[in-house]
Amino acid sequence: MSANDFSLQSLIRTEAADPAFVFDGTPVSRAEFSTKVDQAAAWLAAQGIGKGDIVAVWLVNRVEWIALLFAAARRGAIVAAVNTRYRSAEVAHLLKVSGAKLMVVEAAFRSIDFAAILADISKAEVPALQELAVVGADAIPAQWPCVRFDAFERAYPLAPPAQGDIDLPVLLYTTSGTTKGPKLVAHSQRTLASHAVSVASALKLDPQRHSLLAMLPFCGTFGMTSLLGFIAAGATIHVLDAFEATPAHKILSEHRITHSFGSDEMFRRILALTDAPRPFPHLEICGFAAFQPGWRELAAEAEARGLPLFGLYGSSEVQALFSIARAGDAFADRIEGGGWPMSPDAKVRVRDTETGELAAEGVSGEIEISAPSRFLGYFNNPEATREAIHADGFFRTGDIGRLRGGAFVYETRAGDAMRLGGFLVAPGEIEDELKSCAGVADAQVVAVDLKGQARCVAFVIPTEVPPQQETLVARLRERLAGYKVPARIYVIDAFPVTDSANGVKIQRAKLRAMVMERIAAE
The missing domain is CATH 3.30.300.30 (ANL, C-terminal domain)
Structure with a gap:
């Protein structure tokens, strides 16, 4: 394979199902999405964004988010993903650590007052930030210059081809771990695209038969990885701008959705909206992360009502959907976190936390992972990177688990993280x-x-x-x-x-x- 086979652009297949996306009932074809990427790249060039520049993206799930990521990859720039639930201290920390010179931000969304949050951040806290680009309005009250994100409305001069190096950072996730402030997890086009292809292959996704309900935020690895996996498969993706149970239920019911990923609480809320014995007969896989007590009882109820929950595992460092249970696993095993790695090249081992030696199968210890999906390192934090990665390339996850017959089981998080x-x-x-x-x-x-x-x-x-x-x-x-x-x-x-x-x-x-x-x- 050539290097371009692992670019984000390589994931956009022409021989695939259309539309590529459906946003709030509005379809976006693959040709339209490719045009939007071109337009976003031209807009970035007009803002002076080029190789190595950081663009913070503070948006809900919308086509602008995805187009900006693909466009940044083309420009050799880097996207810093900002959680829409963040407030002033968290946003300021991310902007400072990343060194973002431009931030693309919502004008407003439901109860989130983006301008008020920004007003609580001083210029001195984020000296690199030069400009805000506002989606959905001409400007918002802020101490930084504002421009309008009008890439899809105004014709900017097309930027010359400048495909970024696929092994340099292109996307930064935030992760807290046990540190006092979020670290920035750096991924390249190669780590993102190769893992997306692995997800599409491992799940045996058929663009003519399968579809995704994307109800997780794109700013996190859980939402982004599932999105990229289905783009790589060429399957249609129905997108919620932010999770709500009622519209999720409606899309699942009306559009023959086969796959969805989310937390146990999301699926609990969706099931609570219907008394039908088997409300979603087309669903094949609902990958879930168990965050709340009572998740086993939920899984049993969901199974009885034809909503098949599959345990999985992931992190910002090795990406979400790193592994997932298989349909042939016993139910009790299938709902456990962990599972089988998506990539055939991924390796999982467990280290005894007391002896420091590698643990035998069935013995609990710290999970360590080597995989094509592994991150490049913590952005601008070489010390934390050295501490997290063994000399042989295995990532110390900080999670406790055990090996089981070629798969593994996630048990709990080590340390004090909540x-x-x-x-x-x-x-x-x-x-x-x-x-x-x-x-x-x-x-x-x-x-x-x-x-x-x-x-x-x-x-x-x-x-x-x-x-x-x-x-x-x-x-x-x-x-x-x-x-x-x-x-x-x-x-x-x-x-x-x-x-x-x-x-x-x-x-x-x-x-x-x-x-x-x-x-x-x-």
């Missing part, structure tokens, strides 16, 4: 925001199960003037996504600690126990 609202969140990110508030000397955050939902709870040590919980919550709501705002904030005199050879460590398990005791007392 899964909130379907996203992996580092406690330090929330703790830093709390410690910046008046009246807070120190803070610790843990996750607990509250009424069947994973929520975070904070403990703060006060200064001489103790803070008011209402004031802290209001401040955090301004600065962070809603799912990161603690359900409770408790003021205490000191954190429970233990002495070890490596110093004093805070007992997070004890903090979690304290939370449950206090809630029970309430």
